Amino acid sequence: ENVSFEQIAAVIGRELAEQVRETSLRLYREAADYALMRGIIIADTKFEFGLDEQERLVLMDEALTPDSSRFWPADQYQPGVNPPSFDKQFVRDYLETLDWNKQPPGPELPPEIVAHTVAKYREALARLTGTAHPPVGFS
Numbered sequence: 001e002n003v004s005f006e007q008i009a010a011v012i013g014r015e016l017a018e019q020v021r022e023t024s025l026r027l028y029r030e031a032a033d034y035a036l037m038r039g040i041i042i043a044d045t046k047f048e049f050g051l052d053e054q055e056r057l058v059l060m061d062e063a064l065t066p067d068s069s070r071f072w073p074a075d076q077y078q079p080g081v082n083p084p085s086f087d088k089q090f091v092r093d094y095l096e097t098l099d100w101n102k103q104p105p106g107p108e109l110p111p112e113i114v115a116h117t118v119a120k121y122r123e124a125l126a127r128l129t130g131t132a133h134p135p136v137g138f139s
Contacts, residue, residue: 020049020057023047023057023059027047027059027063027064028042028045031064038128040073040074040086041074042069042071043069043071045064045070046068047059048061066086066088066124067087067088070087070089071085072085072086086121086124087121090116090117091109091117
């Protein structure tokens with residue numbers, strides 16, 4: 001659900017809301033510029049923030065991954081057309097073809113859906129890092 005800046009400011013205070021907005025936009029711009037140089041459009045993403053013990057803003061959880069972002073190949077982007085993606089949209093699309101109540105636990109994914117998703121994630125990683133093989137820990 002989308003929440004306006006004014007709604008957030010009413011909950012967490014204007015100063016903190018502005019800090020979250022500025023930090024989010026800076027992180028997104030830097031990541032989007034880098035990704036575009038590597039042939040990927042970051043269509044959108046989410047950041048999760050919290051406050052540490054000293055009440056300082058901290059980025060929490062994952063950021064800028066195929067699970068928290070939509071990555072599109074820049075060379076295949078056309079306005080008004082849904083491009084292929086390097087993210088979990090493939091799994092979402094598959095799940096939409098099934099008849100289930102959308103409550104946990106979700107249906108088990110067939111091996112070919114898992115393999116295709118892994119391949120898309122690895123392709124995004126390879127494009128973003130410029131490596132043909134995933135680094136250690138990403139097998």
